[in-house]
Amino acid sequence: xxxxxxxxxxxxxxxxxxxxxxxxxxxxxxxxxxxxxxxxxxxxxxxxxxxxxxxxxxxxxxxxxxxxxxxxxxxxxxxxxxxxxxxxxxxxxxxxxxxxxxxxxxxxxxxxxxxxxxxxxxxxxxxxxxxxxxxxxxxxxxxxxxxxxxxxxxxxxxxxxxxxxxxxxxxxxxxxxxxxxxxxxxxxxxxxxxxxxxxxxxxxxxxxxxxxxxxxxxxxxxxxxxxxxxxxxxxxxxxxxxxxxxxxxxxxxxxxxxxxxxxxxxxxxxxxxxxxxxxxxxxxxxxxxxxxxxxxxxxxxxxxxxxxxxxxxxxxxxxxxxxxxxxxxxxxx
Amino acid sequence: xxxxxxxxxxxxxxxxxxxxxxxxxxxxxxxxxxxxxxxxxxxxxxxxxxxxxxxxxxxxxxxxxxxxxxxxxxxxxxxxxxxxxxxxxxxxxxxxxxxxxxxxxxxxxxxxxxxxxxxxxxxxxxxxxxxxxxxxxxxxxxxxxxxxxxxxxxxxxxxxxxxxxxxxxxxxxxxxxxxxxxxxxxxxxxxxxxxxxxxxxxxxxxxxxxxxxxxxxxxxxxxxxxxxxxxxxxxxxxxxxxxxxxxxxxxxxxxxxxxxxxxxxxxxxxxxxxxxxxxxxxxxxxxxxxxxxxxxxxxxxxxxxxxxxxxxxxxxxxxxxxxxxxxxxxxxx
Numbered sequence: 001x002x003x004x005x006x007x008x009x010x011x012x013x014x015x016x017x018x019x020x021x022x023x024x025x026x027x028x029x030x031x032x033x034x035x036x037x038x039x040x041x042x043x044x045x046x047x048x049x050x051x052x053x054x055x056x057x058x059x060x061x062x063x064x065x066x067x068x069x070x071x072x073x074x075x076x077x078x079x080x081x082x083x084x085x086x087x088x089x090x091x092x093x094x095x096x097x098x099x100x101x102x103x104x105x106x107x108x109x110x111x112x113x114x115x116x117x118x119x120x121x122x123x124x125x126x127x128x129x130x131x132x133x134x135x136x137x138x139x140x141x142x143x144x145x146x147x148x149x150x151x152x153x154x155x156x157x158x159x160x161x162x163x164x165x166x167x168x169x170x171x172x173x174x175x176x177x178x179x180x181x182x183x184x185x186x187x188x189x190x191x192x193x194x195x196x197x198x199x200x201x202x203x204x205x206x207x208x209x210x211x212x213x214x215x216x217x218x219x220x221x222x223x224x225x226x227x228x229x230x231x232x233x234x235x236x237x238x239x240x241x242x243x244x245x246x247x248x249x250x251x252x253x254x255x256x257x258x259x260x261x262x263x264x265x266x267x268x269x270x271x272x273x274x275x276x277x278x279x280x281x282x283x284x285x286x287x288x289x290x291x292x293x294x295x296x297x298x299x300x301x302x303x304x305x306x307x308x309x310x311x312x313x314x315x316x317x318x319x320x321x322x323x324x325x326x327x328x329x330x331x332x333x
Numbered sequence: 334x335x336x337x338x339x340x341x342x343x344x345x346x347x348x349x350x351x352x353x354x355x356x357x358x359x360x361x362x363x364x365x366x367x368x369x370x371x372x373x374x375x376x377x378x379x380x381x382x383x384x385x386x387x388x389x390x391x392x393x394x395x396x397x398x399x400x401x402x403x404x405x406x407x408x409x410x411x412x413x414x415x416x417x418x419x420x421x422x423x424x425x426x427x428x429x430x431x432x433x434x435x436x437x438x439x440x441x442x443x444x445x446x447x448x449x450x451x452x453x454x455x456x457x458x459x460x461x462x463x464x465x466x467x468x469x470x471x472x473x474x475x476x477x478x479x480x481x482x483x484x485x486x487x488x489x490x491x492x493x494x495x496x497x498x499x500x501x502x503x504x505x506x507x508x509x510x511x512x513x514x515x516x517x518x519x520x521x522x523x524x525x526x527x528x529x530x531x532x533x534x535x536x537x538x539x540x541x542x543x544x545x546x547x548x549x550x551x552x553x554x555x556x557x558x559x560x561x562x563x564x565x566x567x568x569x570x571x572x573x574x575x576x577x578x579x580x581x582x583x584x585x586x587x588x589x590x591x592x593x594x595x596x597x598x599x600x601x602x603x604x605x606x607x608x609x610x611x612x613x614x615x616x617x618x619x620x621x622x623x624x625x626x627x628x629x630x631x632x633x634x635x636x637x638x639x640x641x642x643x644x645x646x647x648x649x650x651x652x653x654x655x656x657x658x659x660x661x662x663x664x665x666x
Contacts (some may be wrong), residue, residue, distance in 0.1 A: 002525040004602035006564045018604030022626040058600040115479040192335040231339045269337035271351030293355040316456040
């Protein structure tokens with residue numbers, strides 16, 4: 001295992017210290033319990049957005065804390081959900097009385113722990129709701145999931161609902177918007193290589209030199225099938241096809257497309273996939289209105305990518321364009 | 334070779350198409366000759382900053398085109414300098430009469446081709462100057478270089494001089510500022526794995542499973558020595574030590590530190606190096622005033638990182654903080 005780390009058991013903790021150093025202008029990092037809040041939290045009168053999940057997907061979610069996006073993020077151990085305690089502590093730290101919305105990727109551990117935290121928050125008088133993200137069309141159930149997995153679409157949802165909360169939308173409105181965004185987006189990914197969880201020390205799965213995993217999950221979970229490595233045009237079709245089939249959107253619908261790197265993929269390759277995916281989106285009669293290309297939801301050093309398509313309307317397009325100031329996504333602030 | 338590409342010979346061209354799709358709000362991409370200019374180029378009365386070099390280092394340089402940074406960037410083939418023709422074409426496209434400053438990393442091919450382009454531009458009546466970037470302390474001469482190599486420090490120089498040009502500084506002032514910034518920054522990198530140039534199809538060098546290259550160049554050129562993989566604290570010391578020794582800055586000097594990923598390194602590992610490097614910088618009596626952590630100057634999918642330290646003063650700190658709107662670096666716009 002070749003990693004720039006000290007103790008494999010301390011990777012999340014050591015990285016959080018460096019994250020605090022690098023982004024002290026935007027966020028505050030709390031240690032024991034570990035969570036990240038925006039520098040000006042709690043914001044009076046504002047619905048607080050809280051997300052989290054296993055570490056190893058950076059910048060997801062800690063990199064999206066800041067004005068116009070998340071109020072807090074709770075990082076668990078690598079690929080492992082945070083427990084209810086730090087989630088509850090984060091919710092308390094950012095709640096200003098307008099309520100807390102948990103944004104939770106659909107994994108069994110995350111769902112359970114955020115649900116428990118929501119119940120405990122309710123007991124403390126905090127109106128805590130949850131929006132589930134389950135955008136991955138690859139498989140119905142998976143290693144850590146009942147139902148569809150939540151993957152890179154979480155970034156888009158956090159940005160759009162974050163902008164709504166920032167402009168003063170109510171908890172009801174933010175929750176409804178989150179559910180609407182989730183219902184209108186789908187993702188699918190491919191892995192060219194596996195990744196290695198530091199405290200495990202060996203790759204999560206094995207891929208031959210000419211093999212790829214189509215429909216891979218964000219932790220390297222099996223997807224639809226193993227296949228031989230193919231060209232970017234063919235791979236883009238393997239990802240975009242199922243996404244568009246599942247969305248079944250009317251021609252002319254404006255879309256936001258995220259081409260997401262899994263951590264170990266050069267930007268040039270993501271741009272190549274972007275161009276191939278654009279052709280497919282436009283060939284399906286949809287209008288590519290916005291795009292985002294880069295490492296936004298990763299699986300450690302995995303080589304591969306995912307494509308997310310979100311059907312936009314005027315409101316969600318405006319919210320996407322709204323100013324944001326987080327470590328990983330910044331515009332207009 | 335596992336890459337998300339179509340034809341290995343078309344990687345740069347295909348990626349440029351995707352880059353144009355993804356960032357149409359910020360830049361315009363010209364094809365044949367290939368160069369990228371900011372969307373509002375040429376900007377009347379403004380000194381134009383032009384950089385470029387071999388592709389494969391993205392976001393360097395095309396990702397830094399936009400308000401407050403570069404006016405144009407010229408991408409060559411992977412790890413190969415662009416020829417004078419596209420450099421000259423880019424200079425002509427962005428010159429508004431206030432002159433053009435070429436920002437050139439110190440590699441023999443880049444120096445020669447930008448020099449020729451500058452001479453041709455002068456013949457066309459454009460006042461074209463050059464600032465060389467040679468921040469890499471690892472080795473004095475190298476595979477493609479006489480003198481020190483230019484590496485990730487180029488990002489800092491382009492940002493700071495870009496802000497100066499944006500506020501209306503003259504060509505003389507921008508050139509002098511560029512030389513001042515270059516003289517006040519040093520970098521050093523380490524590779525955990527090699528990278529594969531697409532049209533070559535095999536790794537540029539070989540590293541054993543437990544081996545690293547200390548002082549590696551941005552194309553995988555040899556550095557100071559091969560060593561056994563060590564912990565992040567020890568590796569950070571291997572990088573920061575020579576950088577600080579060479580800078581020989583008085584105690585109390587404020588610094589900007591860039592912890593740069595080479596392309597295949599998870600963000601969490603860069604943050605761990607950031608924290609270790611911070612300890613060393615502060616132990617040396619310097620004041621960590623600003624930091625930047627992420628993949629800013631890469632070598633395709635190489636795993637590894639570099640650390641750059643720039644000695645700040647009030648003016649360069651203000652210019653660093655100034656608004657910028659590029660695909661890869663954005664703040665306040």
